[in-house]
Amino acid sequence: MFGNVLLRGLVVGALLSLALSLAGAASASAKTFVVGPVSLEAPDDFKPVAGNVPAIRQDSSGITIEASELPLQALHEWKGPPFLQFLKSLGYSNPAYSDGSLKRAGDYTYVLADAKGAKGPESRFLLVIGGDGRAAILTAYAPKSEIANGHASRASIESVLATATVLPANGAPAAKP
Numbered sequence: 001m002f003g004n005v006l007l008r009g010l011v012v013g014a015l016l017s018l019a020l021s022l023a024g025a026a027s028a029s030a031k032t033f034v035v036g037p038v039s040l041e042a043p044d045d046f047k048p049v050a051g052n053v054p055a056i057r058q059d060s061s062g063i064t065i066e067a068s069e070l071p072l073q074a075l076h077e078w079k080g081p082p083f084l085q086f087l088k089s090l091g092y093s094n095p096a097y098s099d100g101s102l103k104r105a106g107d108y109t110y111v112l113a114d115a116k117g118a119k120g121p122e123s124r125f126l127l128v129i130g131g132d133g134r135a136a137i138l139t140a141y142a143p144k145s146e147i148a149n150g151h152a153s154r155a156s157i158e159s160v161l162a163t164a165t166v167l168p169a170n171g172a173p174a175a176k177p
Contacts, residue, residue, distance in 0.1 A: 030044065035055060037067060038067040038165065038166055039167055040065070040160055042160045045060060053068055055067070061142060061152035062119070062143045062146040062151065065140040065157075066139045066140075067136055068137055070135040070137050071135065072134065075107065075109075075128065083109070083111070084111070087113055091116065092114065093115065094113055096112055096113070102127070102158055102161060106129070108130075109126075110125075110126070110127050110128075110161075111125075113126065115141070120145060121145075123142055124141045125154075125161060127140075131166035132166055132167070132169065134168075134169060138164055
C-alpha cells in the first residue's frame with residue numbers, strides 16, 4: 001500500500017513538472033509584434049508579410065492577421081446591423097457579432113464571418129478596438145481546410161486577438177501596468 005502511494009506521488013510530481021515545463025515553453029514562444037497601429041502577442045513562428053496592409057502570417061497554420069487604422073468614430077459607427085450589411089457588401093457571408101467571446105477588457109466590436117480567399121473558403125475574425133485616441137481593425141483569417149485538419153483553430157486566433165492593443169500615435173507600445 002505504501003508503495004502505491006509513493007508511486008502515485010511520483011507520477012503526480014512528474015506530471016506536474018511536465019505541465020509546468022510545457023506551460024513555460026508555451027509562454028516563452030510568444031513574441032510581441034507591431035502590425036500597423038497595433039501591438040499583439042503571437043507565437044514566434046508568425047512572420048511579417050510584405051504588402052499594402054500590415055500583416056503577420058503563420059505558414060504552418062495559414063493564419064494571417066492584418067491591422068489597419070480606422071477613424072476614431074468607427075468605434076461607435078461600426079456596430080449594429082449596418083456594419084454587418086457593410087461586410088456583406090464586401091463579399092463576407094454569415095457575419096455575426098460574437099460579443100463576449102474574447103477574453104479582453106475594454107470596449108470592442110468582434111465579428112465572425114466567412115469569405116472566399118485566395119486558397120478557397122476562409123473563416124474571418126474581425127476585431128475593432130480603440131485606445132490612445134486611435135482606432136484600428138484587425139482581420140484574422142485562416143483557410144477552412146486548415147481549421148478542418150486541425151492546423152488552425154478559432155481558439156488560437158482568439159488568443160492572439162485578445163492581446164491586441166492600439167499603439168499611441170508615436171508608435172511606441174504603452175507601458176504595461
